[in-house]
Amino acid sequence: VTTWRHLWARGWFFPCDIFNWLSHWRLLKRGFYPRLRQRWEARWRVQKDGIVACMRYNGYDISDLLLPIVEKMFLYTGPSLEIMVNLWRFTLNLWRPQIIYVNHSYGFSAIPLIIAAKSLEITTVEQQHGIIGENHLPYLVPTELEEQVRFPLCDYMITWGEQAKRLFVSRNIYDPCLLYTSPSPRD
Secondary structure, X not given: OOOHHHHHHHOXXXXXXXXXXXOOHHHHHOXXXXXXXXXXXXXXXXXXXXXXXXXXXXXXXXXXXXXXHHHHHHHHHHHHHHHHHHHHHHHHHHHOOOEEEEOOOOOOOHHXXXXXXXXXXXXXXXXXXXXXXXXXXXXXXXXXXXXXXXXXXXXXXXXXXXXXXXXXXXXXXXXXXXXXXXXXXXX
């Protein structure tokens, strides 16, 4: 959502929309959050050379193609996510809910909420909202990869039917005891 008109048309998802607005990269470009911005710029300077060294494909240097994308992630997306996590942590500390229900755990608005909730030891539950496709990256990361950091998934998952449950278990995304199955829409 990029305009007030769009917000008005679909309705506010409070406080997600406000947090998205407060953390938008345009604010970072205009000089808001100076210490946070400087920290992320310093991280980028430290990491840049190591990242460039990895940007080769079949002997070709593709850093000119990929470096601007990765740089934007460091200088705008990373700080925006950090701001949203901090806003959610503050809000959840005030509200102190016992559980948080999420219907789309890997969206730009939900990831900071889940990270903040986990840091405050608040239980999170996601309900699978449809068919798991190619754009559901958190569920499609190969399990055999060495990982230092995992995607921030909810503590529990409610699936539509046994097929989705089998997918989550077979890919080692969720332990079977953390999955609950609601009846399939056809049942």
